[in-house]
Amino acid sequence: MKTDGIKIIDYKAGNAPSVMHALERLGRKAEFARHPADLDHATHIILPGVGSAKATMASLREMGLLSSLEEAVINRNVFFLGICVGMQILFDYSEEEDTDCLGWLPGRVVRFDAGQVRVPQMGWNQVHFVAPTSYPIKDDYFYFVNSYHAVPDNQANLWGQADYCGLFTAAVRQDNIYGTQFHAEKSGEAGLALLNSILQL
């Protein structure tokens, strides 16, 4: 069992405890990261997300984590998983409260059309993984709670899709950077299996 290196960024509005519980179930020992130095020896960084893109960016900024995150993920190629809003802020910009985001992946985040569907999307939706992977992963149902969804500029970043009155981005990836719009930590055994697979990387 790996006993260190997985860091879950814990900001007040996030659901870091739920992610921690899921990793405990998988027999992985993780620690919360609240300060820049906490990321120094990270092997895996998970950014849970609930709440708004703006609040999430503001939290990371207030905690002084932006530059250490970039140092770890972009310069040292540390594995990164962003969940829900934690995935959305990987892109350049979010329509939600007109928010500039990390810009690690080219693209933007737009709102579902409330004239077409109930917003937020809340519930289990079937995800189709479109990119081949070196690890076991299968199409399954995952739990979503989102009013916004990402539109990547680069189709190669598209990892999974689901349908909510039209296909939308359910998961993205680029090298060491992964993002899931769904809450893998709250998606039952399917979510645990996915986390288990990608945390082996």
Added chain:
Amino acid sequence: MLTKRLIACFDIINGRVTKAVRFQDNIDVAPAEELAVSMYEAEIDELIFYDVTASAEKRPIDIETVKKVARAVFIPFTVGGGIKDLSSMYEALKAGAEKISVDSMAVRNPQLITDGAKAFGSQCVVLSTQVKRIETMPSGYEVYIDGARLATGMDAIEWIRRGQELGAGEICLNSIDNDGTLSGYDIALMKLAESAVSVPLIASGGAGAPVHLKTLFTETQTQAAIISSMLYSPRMEHNYSVSRLKEYLAENGIAVRPV
């Protein structure tokens, strides 16, 4: 596509799940954690916990029970009862709940909805409300609080519309008339609600047979249904398994997360 959700709702007293009829005569069913795990393993889609006596006893929510359950189940989990301010919301979220349900406290202090939505996002705030058929109300339904004991004079549909404006990300309507009757959901109520708000809706109160779920999901846009008696009430002649219910819904063309 997005599937319809089956939600098991637990009324918790002293860490144990109880079952009431029309908000009274609670009988003991099982320890909360034990029943939560068995529902999780049966592939229920979501759990809701109400600490039913927290509000009346003016004490905070039973955080220890929330923590135990959060460690054992990996599906969304809503907590309500005794949520009176931002700090009690934060405590419940930190303990591992995904969403907070506000009910009587939100009627007394609607700002609670807005504060919660601003701090944690709308998706964290479920406005739950107990409603009763009262013909003299504009919509025909009135909001009741304090375990459905106290009439508020507020129109139910007007209240949920306002709740959405204040920031609620989901609305749960519990029919006081149908609760515990096993006679089916209040379809007319859900139809009124779906045209009044655009956030997801949860129907509660009245489920006693699989056909009640089918009727709800085919005749209304409601996305989620609370089932409790059908799953575990000792008062029922027989209980239904989650897989049996989902198979039945799937056979009837309703999209559910397969078991």
